[in-house]
Amino acid sequence: GFGSVQEIIASPFLFEGIDKYVIEPANANPFDGPVRDSVIGNVTDLEDEFLNMNPDPGFVDRYGDTFDNFTITGNWSHYTLNRGQLANDGMLHQIGLEVTLPGSDLEYARLNYSNQIYWPITSDREWVVALRTNLGYGLGYGSTEELPFFNNFFAGGLISGGGQIRGFDENSLGPSSTAGGRYLTE
Incomplete structure (x- = not known):
């Protein structure tokens, strides 16, 4: 991985x-x-x-490198943007949850929240105040003590719905070892 x-x-x-x-x-x-x-x-x-x-063994040393996981996901979205591209009024809220079911080789959960809000400050909508938030949290449960490192949160790239960190490949910045990466704040 x-x-x-x-x-x-x-x-x-x-x-x-x-x-x-x-x-x-x-x-x-x-x-x-x-x-x-x-x-x-x-x-x-x-x-x-x-x-x-x-001296502590890493994730692969503890859990191996082949997994059979049964995952359930749920997503909710509230969309009132006035345009699909270059919106200048409205909002978008999204919540996503991913959970592996008990009995999977790895037991973990990830929660994501993102939003975009656009407030026009002139009547012709030439000037707009925009706010964007991305939050995430992940954890292991049951026999898995931590979030698997390949499900850590990363930054980088230009992802639709928000400017990330230009000049870096998508999802290439962040801790890729077991220490960290459980949180996303942007």
């Missing part, structure tokens, strides 16, 4: 042939390269506590 390498216990030999690491970058000039004058050390010289900074 997305970001799954971060979900496996750390290993200095994840990629074959990697046996050195940067101790201290002595020259961080981007034109010369950050490693040009760096002090290099052998990975085998590192003590175990430096190789496994987080």
Whole structure:
């Protein structure tokens, strides 16, 4: 899954042939390269506590990488925008709930809320005040202690219904490891 390498216990030999690491970058000039004058050390010289900074197993180590989930979803929408594109009056509210049923391999729930409100401040609707909100929360329940990392909330991209973060691929920004990503506020 997305970001799954971060979900496996750390290993200095994840990629074959990697046996050195940067101790201290002595020259961080981007034109010369950050490693040009760096002090290099052998990975085998590192003590175990430096190789496994987080000794807790990751999500894939705890739950595996193949799941049979039975999911139920529900959505509600209230739409009063005056146009589908470039609206300048009205509102849109959306609520979505996704829950895996008890007995699924992973038991979790995600709740999303988004809205857009447009208030024209001139009679010709040339000037408009617009507000937009995206909120989300996810959690694991039952035998799943946390929201699966591949269901974390991410930002990035241009998604219809609100400007996200331009210049980044859709849903590419955010924690892709188990630490974080349960909340969305925008």
